[in-house]
Amino acid sequence: MILIGFMGSGKSTVAHTLSDKMNLPVIDLDKEVVRMAGMEIREIFETEGEAGFRRREFEALDQVGDSECIVATGGGVVTYAPSRRLLQNMDVPVVYLHADFDTLYTRIKDDSNRPLVRSREQVNALYEQRLHIYRSAADHEIDCSASVEAVVSKLLAISQIRRV
Ligand SMILES: Nc1ncnc2c1ncn2[C@@H]1O[C@H](COP(=O)(O)OP(=O)(O)OP(=O)(O)O)[C@@H](O)[C@H]1O
Ligand SMILES: O=C(O)C1=C[C@@H](O)[C@@H](O)[C@H](O)C1
Ligand SMILES: [Mg+2]
Numbered sequence: 001m002i003l004i005g006f007m008g009s010g011k012s013t014v015a016h017t018l019s020d021k022m023n024l025p026v027i028d029l030d031k032e033v034v035r036m037a038g039m040e041i042r043e044i045f046e047t048e049g050e051a052g053f054r055r056r057e058f059e060a061l062d063q064v065g066d067s068e069c070i071v072a073t074g075g076g077v078v079t080y081a082p083s084r085r086l087l088q089n090m091d092v093p094v095v096y097l098h099a100d101f102d103t104l105y106t107r108i109k110d111d112s113n114r115p116l117v118r119s120r121e122q123v124n125a126l127y128e129q130r131l132h133i134y135r136s137a138a139d140h141e142i143d144c145s146a147s148v149e150a151v152v153s154k155l156l157a158i159s160q161i162r163r164v
């Protein structure tokens with residue numbers, strides 16, 4: 001299962017709970033990029049720009065291949081066409097974790113690890129631009145403004161549907 005969605009939708013958080021319940025490993029693409037680059041996300045953005053980060057994110061996604069796991073993507077993975085194509089070609093459900101902007105912004109506004117979290121207006125513009133991209137890249141959409149446990153239950157239900 002591949003989790004996509006805006007920053008703060010909880011992809012990394014729910015992936016870990018889901019991993020325990022499904023007994024599958026988690027691949028957190030942001031962590032993979034950091035590990036493969038030997039640099040923090042902020043440092044990659046500073047030295048290589050967002051374009052460099054997207055290429056590294058693509059390489060990390062490409063390495064997932066067909067391994068059975070839960071993938072927590074970075075919030076912007078769908079903005080890079082080669083990564084979108086990879087997602088499309090992976091034979092596992094892609095789930096979009098959706099919430100309204102205010103819910104997400106409250107979760108991320110004080111975290112300095114996300115270079116694209118700037119003013120509220122800038123983050124809101126990014127959210128509006130991306131909404132339709134998440135929706136067109138996903139097989140399923142769930143509301144992630146509920147509790148982590150509730151979100152995980154919905155994801156478990158989706159994983160059951162696809163196994164039949
Ligand atoms: N369902 C939830 N209810 C309340 N808080 C949540 C929920 N899911 C995640 N959070 C909180 O929101 C913050 C961001 O969560 P997380 O890092 O998992 O988001 P993400 O989707 O992985 O973001 P990114 O795209 O930047 O990787 C964390 O502080 C986390 O504890
Ligand atoms: O939404 C985005 O573009 C990003 C989200 C994070 O997960 C990181 O991948 C990085 O901070 C960029
Ligand atoms: Mg994350």
